[in-house]
Amino acid sequence: MTEPIVVIEHLQKHFGKFQALKDITMTVNAGEVFGFIGPNGAGKSTTIRTLLGILKKSGGSATIFGQDVWHEAVAIHKRLAYVPGDVTLWPNLSGGEAIDLFLRLNDQAHSPRTDALIAKFDLDVRKKARTYSKGNRQKVALIAALSTDADLYIFDEPTSGLDPLMEEVFQQEVLGLKAAGKSVLLSSHILSEVERMCDRIAIIREGTIIETGTLDAMRQLSRTQIRVTTQQPLDAIAALPAVHSFKATGTKATFAVDSEALGDVMRALTPLGITALQSTPPTLEDLFLRYYNQEGGADDATR
Amino acid sequence: MQHAKTGFLLKTALRRDWLKIVLWLLGVVGLMAGAAGKFDTLYGSPKAMATIIETLKTPAMVSLLGPFTAKAPYTVANVYAAEMMVFMGLFVAMMNSYFAVHTTRAEEDTGVAELIRAHAVGRSASLTAASLELVILNLITAVLAALGLQAAGMTGADAAGNWLFGLGLGAFGLMFGAFTLLFAQVADSARGTTLLSYSWLGLLFIARMVTDVTDPKLTWWTIYGWIEKLAIYDQNTWWPVLLMLALTALVGGLALRLGTQRDLGAGLLPQRAGRRTASPFLRGPLGLVARLERTSTIIWLIALLILGATYGSIFGTAGDLMSSNPTMAKLIGTTGVRLANRAIVLAFANKLTVIFVILATIPGLITLFRLNRDEARGSLELVHAKSVSRLRLYASVTGFGLVIALAGLALAIWGMQLAGGAAMGPDALSLSRYMRGFWGYAPALIVTFGVSAVLVGALQRWQSVAWALPAYGFFSLYLGSLLDFPDWAKQLTPYGWVNDVPLKAVDWGQAGWMTALGLGLLVLGYLAYARRDLREN
Ligand SMILES: Nc1ncnc2c1ncn2[C@@H]1O[C@H](COP(=O)(O)OP(=O)(O)O)[C@@H](O)[C@H]1O
Ligand SMILES: [Mg+2]
Numbered sequence: 001m002t003e004p005i006v007v008i009e010h011l012q013k014h015f016g017k018f019q020a021l022k023d024i025t026m027t028v029n030a031g032e033v034f035g036f037i038g039p040n041g042a043g044k045s046t047t048i049r050t051l052l053g054i055l056k057k058s059g060g061s062a063t064i065f066g067q068d069v070w071h072e073a074v075a076i077h078k079r080l081a082y083v084p085g086d087v088t089l090w091p092n093l094s095g096g097e098a099i100d101l102f103l104r105l106n107d108q109a110h111s112p113r114t115d116a117l118i119a120k121f122d123l124d125v126r127k128k129a130r131t132y133s134k135g136n137r138q139k140v141a142l143i144a145a146l147s148t149d150a151d152l153y154i155f156d157e158p159t160s161g162l163d164p165l166m167e168e169v170f171q172q173e174v175l176g177l178k179a180a181g182k183s184v185l186l187s188s189h190i191l192s193e194v195e196r197m198c199d200r201i202a203i204i205r206e207g208t209i210i211e212t213g214t215l216d217a218m219r220q221l222s223r224t225q226i227r228v229t230t231q232q233p234l235d236a237i238a239a240l241p242a243v244h245s246f247k248a249t250g251t252k253a254t255f256a257v258d259s260e261a262l263g264d265v266m267r268a269l270t271p272l273g274i275t276a277l278q279s280t281p282p283t284l285e286d287l288f289l290r291y292y293n294q295e296g297g298a299d300d301a302t303r
Numbered sequence: 304m305q306h307a308k309t310g311f312l313l314k315t316a317l318r319r320d321w322l323k324i325v326l327w328l329l330g331v332v333g334l335m336a337g338a339a340g341k342f343d344t345l346y347g348s349p350k351a352m353a354t355i356i357e358t359l360k361t362p363a364m365v366s367l368l369g370p371f372t373a374k375a376p377y378t379v380a381n382v383y384a385a386e387m388m389v390f391m392g393l394f395v396a397m398m399n400s401y402f403a404v405h406t407t408r409a410e411e412d413t414g415v416a417e418l419i420r421a422h423a424v425g426r427s428a429s430l431t432a433a434s435l436e437l438v439i440l441n442l443i444t445a446v447l448a449a450l451g452l453q454a455a456g457m458t459g460a461d462a463a464g465n466w467l468f469g470l471g472l473g474a475f476g477l478m479f480g481a482f483t484l485l486f487a488q489v490a491d492s493a494r495g496t497t498l499l500s501y502s503w504l505g506l507l508f509i510a511r512m513v514t515d516v517t518d519p520k521l522t523w524w525t526i527y528g529w530i531e532k533l534a535i536y537d538q539n540t541w542w543p544v545l546l547m548l549a550l551t552a553l554v555g556g557l558a559l560r561l562g563t564q565r566d567l568g569a570g571l572l573p574q575r576a577g578r579r580t581a582s583p584f585l586r587g588p589l590g591l592v593a594r595l596e597r598t599s600t601i602i603w604l605i606a607l608l609i610l611g612a613t614y615g616s617i618f619g620t621a622g623d624l625m626s627s628n629p630t631m632a633k634l635i636g637t638t639g640v641r642l643a644n645r646a647i648v649l650a651f652a653n654k655l656t657v658i659f660v661i662l663a664t665i666p667g668l669i670t671l672f673r674l675n676r677d678e679a680r681g682s683l684e685l686v687h688a689k690s691v692s693r694l695r696l697y698a699s700v701t702g703f704g705l706v707i708a709l710a711g712l713a714l715a716i717w718g719m720q721l722a723g724g725a726a727m728g729p730d731a732l733s734l735s736r737y738m739r740g741f742w743g744y745a746p747a748l749i750v751t752f753g754v755s756a757v758l759v760g761a762l763q764r765w766q767s768v769a770w771a772l773p774a775y776g777f778f779s780l781y782l783g784s785l786l787d788f789p790d791w792a793k794q795l796t797p798y799g800w801v802n803d804v805p806l807k808a809v810d811w812g813q814a815g816w817m818t819a820l821g822l823g824l825l826v827l828g829y830l831a832y833a834r835r836d837l838r839e840n
Binding site: 020049052053054055056074075077078080082084086087088089090091092093094096098099100101103104105107110123125126127128130131141144167189 | 412492493541574576577578579581582585586587588591594595677680681682684685686687688689690691692702835836837
């Protein structure tokens with residue numbers, strides 16, 4: 001199961017003087033859904049376009065199926081399906097024509113699955129692309145990609161512009177791909193989406209991958225929120241090294257605990273006589289915000 | 304409330320477009336004043352004057368430049384008006400179409416118009432601002448052209464004639480601007496608008512040409528011909544200017560009315576439903592280009608065929624030395640006349656072939672530039688991500704563009720031969736004779752294509768510069784000999800390297816190396832294209 005499909009090592013990309021990608025290192029394994037998250041302008045799309053051989057890397061290396069993404073682009077693309085974040089179509093082609101064209105460009109044909117997807121996504125394929133909303137153009141690319149029989153699927157913020165109903169359809173389809181053993185690289189800023197579907201994630205910020213791993217492992221690295229009421233004062237707790245942002249009013253307190261030290265803190269709390277306890281594990285959102293605030297703050301300070 | 308914020312939009316538009324306006328004005332006014340400054344030396348002597356007037360009266364020149372209607376005694380200014388009026392009309396009509404599309408549909412296609420309309424801006428404000436921009440543009444053109452002519456001070460030019468020329472040109476341009484604004488309401492995109500405007504302009508131009516040669520009275524019906532009826536530096540007839548302005552008001556008013564009634568981003572022509580599935584031809588990049596360029600390719604090819612046939616149809620009159628120069632005809636005898644007639648037709652056919660090849664270049668380059676236009680817009684991104692090599696995409700786009708350009712040239716020549724044969728009767732020339740023009744000028748087209756492809760590959764931001772080749776080629780070869788251009792100035796474009804085919808035989812050696820050069824440049828363009836980033840969005 002851990003056969004690597006996409007291997008990126010120290011990938012760099014400059015646009016003139018501007019360095020869009022500084023150090024991207026990550027691996028997508030066979031059969032996993034890999035989440036790629038980061039704020040706008042972090043370099044997600046640039047990474048993906050470099051993977052597609054649309055942009056030429058400035059340094060490092062990137063391979064898909066063990067082949068170089070620039071030199072072997074055509075061979076790689078035979079086994080790959082892609083949905084960009086902002087789909088632009090030719091105004092005078094109908095949605096149906098565009099879907100068929102995209103399938104045929106990969107030597108595939110309109111199949112019953114294509115029709116099923118058109119029905120699921122509820123797209124009027126006879127309309128000219130000129131009249132499509134952003135969401136409808138997105139659907140065209142999604143239908144074409146999902147009905148392509150590929151080994152690797154790359155989605156770049158694919159649900160921007162889709163309504164929640166369609167977002168749900170998309171998530172089911174991705175889970176279907178996962179069940180079928182396909183690999184998926186999903187860039188997104190919708191964290192609930194990532195949380196629900198992804199096995200592993202990488203967090204990118206200003207052109208650098210700052211964290212990679214499973215969600216659980218990342219949670220371990222993060223802090224759990226505790227809200228507690230005790231019979232005796234909580235002063236001793238505040239002094240523990242694993243406890244952060246401690247706020248107390250009398251015998252009520254809220255604080256954050258490094259997840260790996262949760263047991264120790266609990267042992268220290270018990271003798272104080274717990275009357276109420278509420279613990280919240282970190283959500284991806286907490287993780288996300290923590291990485292950004294922390295590093296962003298440090299960054300601002302050095303500027 | 305319909306017009307709220309018109310003034311603000313106008314100011315914004317002028318600030319956005321000022322550089323383009325300056326460049327166009329430099330072209331128009333510089334050309335007019337520059338030529339006017341030169342005419343006294345060109346046609347100063349009575350002998351040169353007599354020759355040029357004889358030339359201008361031949362049907363061939365009438366078809367290209369309009370009739371020579373001035374009464375003797377002739378002045379240099381009469382010659383100037385006859386040579387420049389129709390040509391400058393074409394120039395300002397194109398300028399107006401460009402700005403009219405640019406300020407209306409182009410803005411809608413990119414979505415800027417929607418952002419603007421969402422603000423506290425009247426429903427008609429954008430279109431009114433666009434109309435006002437055109438009015439200002441043409442007013443400046445008119446005044447500067449007149450002042451330029453004043454400054455040039457040609458023999459025989461007076462203030463009345465100079466101002467009539469300037470204002471007549473301004474009114475003529477504005478009229479075509481109004482037509483384009485009208486088409487902008489009817490068509491559903493910038494591209495469609497441009498296509499309609501140029502089809503209309505081409506139609507009127509051809510109608511003018513035919514009526515000028517056959518019956519100048521009918522030219523009144525062609526609208527384009529109004530510009531000839533001004534009789535500048537001769538009778539200075541002012542009222543056709545009023546006629547132009549009246550039609551402008553009518554057409555512009557209609558455009559404004561329709562503009563308030565349609566949806567933003569849509570045209571009045573109904574949207575037909577598209578296909579549910581793609582046709583079997585829409586397989587690879589070649590099928591895609593063909594599908595995208597289908598309508599405009601058909602229109603261009605038919606238009607070139609018609610243009611060729613229309614010019615060919617006047618070969619009977621053009622190659623009739625007996626009526627155009629009876630003294631000369633008597634002098635050289637029957638066989639001599641037949642030979643001379645053929646030579647005249649072939650010399651005329653040379654000029655026409657230059658026009659055909661330059662017109663045929665246009666759809667070719669439009670197709671070629673799609674490679675970057677669609678890349679920048681983002682619509683090629685999904686194609687780039689498919690198992691389609693850059694070579695295949697590049698070869699499909701350049702190949703299709705080159706083939707339709709060459710087909711357009713061949714069709715125009717064929718049309719010329721067909722109609723020419725009918726018009727010349729027993730003296731008709733064979734197709735292979737006319738096709739010398741094809742073999743001679745096709746290599747020039749390929750070189751232009753190659754240069755453009757290098758720009759597409761290596762300097763995508765500058766690809767529009769390639770338009771200078773056909774544009775300057777047209778100008779230098781259409782008017783260059785009349786303006787006595789030096790050889791080097793005519794040889795700045797590949798079209799100027801070719802000898803006078805079909806009058807002369809094809810220089811196969813030159814055709815060979817020019818073709819090789821053009822193809823080499825195409826390969827060079829590919830090498831640059833294959834190595835660079837594709838910049839989506
Ligand atoms: N063609 C380009 N030229 C110059 N800068 C670019 C280009 N494409 C992207 N960038 C810059 O690179 C950075 C990363 O962009 P992108 O990869 O699109 O971010 P994301 O997809 O994560 O929102 C941004 O700062 C963007 O402005
Ligand atoms: Mg992006």
